[in-house]
Amino acid sequence: MGTCKKCGAEFGKNDQFCVVCGGQIIKDEGKKDFGNEMLQETAAASEPGIRRLKYKINIDKSRFENYGREIFTLFKDVFTKPVAASSKYAREPLKEASFISMLIMGILQGFLAVWISSRPFGRILKGFLPIFKTGRISPYGIIFLRSFIVFGIVLFALTLGLFISAQLLYNVRVKLLSLWNIVSISGILYVTMMLVLIMTYYAAPSVNIVFAMFITVIILVSIYQSIKEITGLSEDRAAFTAGAGFILMAAIIYLLSAII
Numbered sequence: 039m040g041t042c043k044k045c046g047a048e049f050g051k052n053d054q055f056c057v058v059c060g061g062q063i064i065k066d067e068g069k070k071d072f073g074n075e076m077l078q079e080t081a082a083a084s085e086p087g088i089r090r091l092k093y094k095i096n097i098d099k100s101r102f103e104n105y106g107r108e109i110f111t112l113f114k115d116v117f118t119k120p121v122a123a124s125s126k127y128a129r130e131p132l133k134e135a136s137f138i139s140m141l142i143m144g145i146l147q148g149f150l151a152v153w154i155s156s157r158p159f160g161r162i163l164k165g166f167l168p169i170f171k172t173g174r175i176s177p178y179g180i181i182f183l184r185s186f187i188v189f190g191i192v193l194f195a196l197t198l199g200l201f202i203s204a205q206l207l208y209n210v211r212v213k214l215l216s217l218w219n220i221v222s223i224s225g226i227l228y229v230t231m232m233l234v235l236i237m238t239y240y241a242a243p244s245v246n247i248v249f250a251m252f253i254t255v256i257i258l259v260s261i262y263q264s265i266k267e268i269t270g271l272s273e274d275r276a277a278f279t280a281g282a283g284f285i286l287m288a289a290i291i292y293l294l295s296a297i298i
Contacts, residue, residue: 108135109142116226124260127219128268136215136222140193143229144186150232151185152178189225191294192287197221199286200265203279210269210279220264224257 041048042056112135115123127136197217204210231253235246258280265283266276 105135105138108132109139112136112139112223113226116223117230120223120227120256121260121263124220124223124264125267127223128216128264131213131215131219133215136219140190140222140225143225144189146233147189147229148182148186150229150236152181153236155181189229191291193218193221193225195287195290195294196224196283198290200261200280200283202286203282204265204269207279207282208269208271208275210271212268216268220261224261227253227257227260 042059045056045059112123112127112132115126132139197214200217200221201212201214204212231250235250238246238249261283262277262280265271265280266273269276269279271279
């Protein structure tokens with residue numbers, strides 16, 4: 039049953055015309071709700087995209103979690119068994135995690151440079167504010183950025199120096215990523231050494247010298263041992279390759295400073 043939209047008279051289920059006014063009966067039943075239907079169709083069409091987005095988010099989350107675990111394991115290995123860690127990551131080099139680790143170490147080295155310069159350590163953050171006001175970097179920011187950039191250049195130059203020395207001297211092909219991991223571990227040890235030296239300088243200066251020599255020996259031994267292991271060279275040749283790598287590093291840094 040329903041009512042005619044013209045006169046309001048009631049009509050039967052099977053009536054097609056109103057018995058009072060004779061107008062054609064337009065029934066509401068059976069009409070589609072196009073709004074709801076469109077929403078349903080849109081939701082159905084976008085569901086695969088939503089699933090793909092959720093899948094990508096899960097992948098990215100898992101990737102960052104893996105980076106975190108790799109970085110944590112790297113630092114743990116370096117601080118507990120540095121020489122063995124250098125050989126381990128030379129054989130099984132890390133990719134993104136090693137670069138992230140060096141980024142962290144570079145930032146820490148920048149803060150240490152400000153600390154060494156005898157300027158208030160806490161004011162380093164204020165040093166960056168003039169960048170947004172005048173377009174110029176304050177002295178605090180310059181010290182930080184200079185140290186950060188130099189740290190990266192030294193690591194890059196040492197990696198390239200070791201690669202060239204192994205290739206030119208003994209025609210040994212070594213993966214740059216493996217050499218980068220060896221140098222990265224040396225960078226971690228160096229920055230840690232600087233941090234400890236600065237913190238204990240006034241308390242025990244004589245102990246600092248011994249500690250610095252100890253860490254320096256560990257760095258040299260780890261580089262030598264890793265070069266020997268991944269190249270298969272003899273002890274003398276591995277030592278000569280490592281020494282030549284440091285000389286080439288100094289030459290590369292000198293050339294870059296002359297160009298820049």
